[in-house]
Amino acid sequence: MEAEIVEMLRTKGLKVTPQRIAVIKEMMRGGHFSGEQIFSELKKTEPSISLSTVYNVLDTLEKAGIIRSFEAGGKTWYEVRMEPHVNVYCEDLGDVMDVDLDLSSVQKELEGRGIEPKNLSVIVYAECSKMKKG
Template sequence: METDNVELLRKKGLKVTPQRIAILKLLNRGGHFNGEQIFEELKKTEPSISLSTVYNTLDVLEKSGIINSFEANGITWYEMRRIPHINVFCIDTNEIIDMDVNLESISEQLNEKGIKVINLSLVAYAECSSLKEH
């Protein structure tokens, strides 16, 4: 997988750095992470890494289209998943669940109006305590 990350960075014209590889490796596990969580996780193996380095790296990766971010409950969350989907923020459990839906029509409608969609991010706030399986 590390080879894939190196190739992905090069394909986007980005310099391959240990910080970028470490963040991609973490996000490739799946799930959603905020900057502080990423920082705390990376500190375990890279004790000299700074919080500003983490946020600067996340910014570069997002602007290049490698990762996605969205805001839920006042926190910016990062994820690797690039397939259009809805992030469901469960207000009662503080979980974030990915829901696959067809978002093509939204992009198509915007494109028809001359609006070029680069990234489409939707967040739904929901009560999920009765959710059986996800």
């Protein structure tokens, strides 16, 4: 996995650093993360890493198109998943989950209006404890 990360960074013209590798590895576990969550996890194995370093890495990775961020529930969330999808913010749980829905009609409608989406992500606020099981 590390070789893939190194290649990805180089392809994007970024310097390969241990901090960038560590942040990407953590995020590739899947899901949605706040900067504080990434910092908390990395601090366990990288005691010298700082919160500002984590945020600087996240900013660099986002600008390079490796990750993306969105706001929900008063937090900035980061994810590596770049294809269009729905992010559901669970208000009662304070967490985010992905729901795969076909957003191609939204994309086509936007493009038909001359809008070229760079990042298509729908954010839905919900009470997840009321979700149907299965």
